[in-house]
Amino acid sequence: MNAIDPGAAPLPAQRIADFAATLRHGDIPAAVRARARIQMLDAIGVGLAANAYGFADRALAGIAALGGPGEGTVIGRAERLPLRDAALANGFLMHGLDFDDTHLASIIHATAACLPVALSLGEALDASGEEVLTAYAAGMEVAIRIGLAVKGGFHHAGYHATGVVSHFSSAVTAGRLLGLTTSQIAHAQGIASSTAAGIQVFLEDGAWTKRFHPGWGAVAGITAATLAQHGFVGPARPYEGKFGLFDSHLQAHASEADVSLLDEGLGERWELAESAIKPYPVCHFIHGAADSAIALQAQITDVAAIDSFRILLPGPTMKIVAEPAADKLRPGNDYAAKFSAQFVVATCLRLGRFGLAELEPEALRDPATLALAARARCEVDPDSAFPETFSGGVEILLKDGRRLFHHERVNSGAGARRLDEAGASAKFLGAAGMVLEAAAAQRACEAVLSLEARPVRQTMRLLARA
Structure with a gap:
């Protein structure tokens, strides 16, 4: 039985899915693509820098113990892991220092919520740089609009917003890379609604769990999209349905959510370009x-x-x-x-x-x-x-x-005070230089800023540690 009635008016998850399924690289304005490359560069740079800290070695040891060897690149490291484990590791590293970008109005770390999937699944599929950037852009817009719709409600209810939205944005990013249909990407969002979580109790004692949230969203997103690809049925109203995301996760703040913001302006107004790159490695x-x-x-x-x-x-x-x-x-x-x-x-x-x-x-x-x-x-x-x-x-x-x-x-x-390409490159080189030789960091910087010129596997090789 198909949970989505094709004759009914499109639901938010369907409208999001249609946006992602039909988006093409050329549909994204050149200025937005340029900003996307800068934000990807920033997240990769802080992910590389995270390897200089002890928490990265401990986390990667646990991830490797669970998954064993694979083919997926882990940025800044020599280990290669299976697809989902590589995405988990990369998400952990990108958010590990809390130095990655934030979309201020939605209060989420948008790039960490979808780039791990874009890179790791793109590498596994031997996707082009253009395909990876397009999937990243789709995931960014979805993550941001969920954050906008809840108006800070996840934080008020005790959830880490990035940890929650990453499941949905990762599912959409993965669905776009896998070439899923509108119906399948809608189902993938529904499946992700059963995995989305991430509580803020780490604020009590500085625990490491916040670092883990975007990567776990990446694992869930790849899983959801792959299940949908093979016919798995998800709920049609994962956001606004009774006991859906807004009802279950916003609690007393559920009435404050605006469902219309989930897909308002999709493909016309590009929110990803409004994300702010952090000059300080703090909240x-x-x-x-x-x-x-x-x-x-x-x-x-x-x-x-x-x-x-x-x-x-x-x-x-x-x-x-x-x-x-x-x-x-x-x-x-x-x-x-x-x-x-x-x-x-x-x-x-x-x-x-x-x-x-x-x-x-x-x-x-x-x-x-x-x-x-x-x-x-x-x-x-x-x-x-x-x-x-x-x-x-x-x-x-x-x-x-x-x-x-x-x-x-x-x-x-x-x-108006955001970092431009020169400022973001300087931040990248300083961060990447903590684990890569200066020449290798420069090559990595140039490769990310010209991502669309080559298959993503070539770029990922420059982000690994020999």
Whole structure:
């Protein structure tokens, strides 16, 4: 029995499926394709850098133990794994440092939600670079529109939004690469509705599970698309149906979701180009405040002169990056520090920067930073433009009674302040250089930026470690 009635009005999953099934490379505006390459470059770069950290070795050891050897490339590594395990590993690496792009209005890491499938399945199918970019673009639009439709509701209900949407965007990406029909891609979304998850309890102790979510979505997406390819039937209304995604995952916020946003403007308005590339390896919610702290740091000759300071943050983000204050003041590990506005802003006030080095163990224990963080108070920003941008501000009270204030309505990396190809390339080379020789990193950069010129297998070979 087919769960989708061909005579009925198209449902959201069908309209999404039709968009993905019929999309062609030439349908994507040249400017959007250019932005797609930049965002792919960024995610691959931070994925390469993740290999410099111990968590990557431990995760890859577990993934390899489950899957055994295969043919799939793992970026920045010599191991080759079976398809789904390679996608899992690549998703884990791309999101492992929380330094990958964010679509601000949908509050998701869109590239991590679909690029692992695009690369790994594209490699397995010997797809062209054009086919991979097209599938990536389709997955990006789907991921972003699910995030837009729920209006931050996943976060409010305790779910990691990227972990949830990655199952659907990965299923659509995989379906596009496999050449599935509209009906099959609709079924794939329905199948993915039974796997989509990802809870935010990692915020309590800085656990590693958030890193795992996009890769697990990639595994689920490949599985869902392949099952649909062979006739497996999924529910027709995975998003808006009774006990569908919105009902089950948004809970008290279900009535706030706007189903029309799932497919509004698909193929006409390209949201992927609005994703923001991170200049700091911390939760994007903190970026406006970090910008403000760095701007103020130039005016302070000695942080000992600071009596106290206020951090202004978007109201809906307070529970994620500012509370409970006792835990945020002394983050126990690098991942907890990424979600501590107090620690990040204190570091920026001291050093005028925040990079990967500021998450090293000695930086987390630095007594001067911790003492300064203890003088922080987080408050809701009354002038926030959230969620369009992640605004933030800092007000400093000096011991001599003077007050210094700076506010950024548009955080760096977003909107008119977004990184261009040169800026993204510089970030890539710095990140990739942590695990690749300089010449190899340069070749990888050039290959990703010219992805469409060759089969993706050739590009993937340049992303592996010899």
